Amino acid sequence: MKLIHNSGSSADVYHTESCNKKAAKWNRASYEMNYEPSASPLGSETAEETVEGAPQELRIKLDVNxxxxxxxxxxxxxxxxxxKSFSCNALPMSHLAKILYLANGARTKVAEASENMDSNYGAGFNFPxxxxxxxxxxxVFVLNVEGVEPGIYRFDRRKHELVLKKKGNFSTWLKEFGILxxxxxxAGAVLILSCDMARLAEKYTIRAYRLGLMDAGHVSENIYLTANALGLCVCATAGFVDSEINSALGFDGLDKCALLALGVGL
Ligand SMILES: Cc1cc2nc3c(=O)[nH]c(=O)nc-3n(C[C@H](O)[C@H](O)[C@H](O)COP(=O)(O)O)c2cc1C
Structure with a gap:
């Protein structure tokens, strides 16, 4: 049951209408000046959600301690x-690991015990x-992180691993297409918080949209507090081009959608 998507409901209309349109970003001159050819096919791709079955060679273990x-x-x-006055110094992997773990990770013991669980329910996460x-x-758009090849990664919160979705440095792409x-x-890394709206809607029907936004807010604050405690620069923005970021990450933009971006760096 997907009451948010395909229902023609006012929630659909609200969500679509409140997206930042490409026109807000479109600046022909800068587009032509810094155009990165490798970025161009990105928008048309719909990457699979590979995190559960991703092979070992695409995984980077994070030391969260x-x-x-x-x-x-x-x-x-x-x-x-x-x-958001990021320097050009690389973000240590240990710091990124700590942020991901405290913001969106399964608690260590649970992560070890629940490898075979197929439900998130009751998993004991570091966020409500x-x-x-x-x-x-x-x-995570990894742009400049010590010891991690630039690219787009999914945080596997149960295993505390980064799972590679797409290699490449997307710094220019983010500046020109993705973020206003x-x-x-x-930034060293740009963390995109997304919501599994279809899953929420199965339980909460039309109220799912409100709950998804609030869930993301809690994770965002965890990122803010951890980054500040580690002495890092951090800044949130909802000022991104939804269609670009969603398709880069393989989301349809409704059932699965990007909600907030946070830049983190030194
Ligand atoms: C949902 C959300 C969206 C934000 N969007 C932006 C943004 O687009 N650009 C920006 O520079 N800061 C953005 N911020 C940061 C706010 O501007 C900032 O939190 C506010 O000015 C208060 O400053 P402080 O966080 O240093 O206390 C955002 C913060 C939140 C929570």
Missing amino acids: AVNADMPVETAITNRTSK SAGGLASTQID QVEFGD
């Missing part, structure tokens, strides 16, 4: 800021979610 983000919660909250359905997932503010293309 290599650094500590052990700032007191009160300090982390009161010191938190948005910063409506119905425990864990509707928010993270895909160019600064985000200079």
Whole structure:
């Protein structure tokens, strides 16, 4: 049952109408100046959701305990800021691992115990979610991360691994096509929070859209607090071209859709 998609409901209309249109980004001059030919086919591809069955050679194990983000919660909250003046220094993999784990990871013991579970329910994640359905997932544009080849990766939150979806440096593509503010293309990594809206709708019908947005908000705050505790620059933006980001990640934009992008870096 997919009540959000194909129903002709006002939620569909709202979602479609509230997308940023390509026209908002379209600037012929900059497009021609920095055009990256390898980026052009990206928009037409619909990558499969490969995370569950992805072969070992596409997987990078993340050490989620290599650094500590052990700032007191009160300090982390009161010191938190948005910063997008990213330097050209590489983001350490340990820092990315910590952010992904604390923001969207299954807790370690559960990750080990639940490798064969086929449901997210009750998995014990580091974030709250409506119905425990864990509707928010993270895909990562790795632009400049120590020891990780640039590309698009899915965070396998149960196994604490990055799963390669597509190789390539998408910094220019993000600046020119994906995100309205160019600064985000200079981040070490851009984390895209997406929602499995169809799954939420099976349980919550028309209220799923509201819940999906709130779920993503909780994950976003975890990213903010962890990044700030680690002394990193972090900034959220909903200012991206939905159709570009969705098709780059293999989402149909309704049942599965990008909701928020966060740039993280030094
Ligand atoms: C949902 C959301 C969308 C945002 N979009 C942008 C954005 O497009 N560009 C930007 O520079 N900052 C963006 N921000 C960051 C806010 O501008 C920032 O949180 C706000 O100015 C308060 O500053 P602070 O986070 O440093 O306290 C966004 C934040 C959130 C939560």
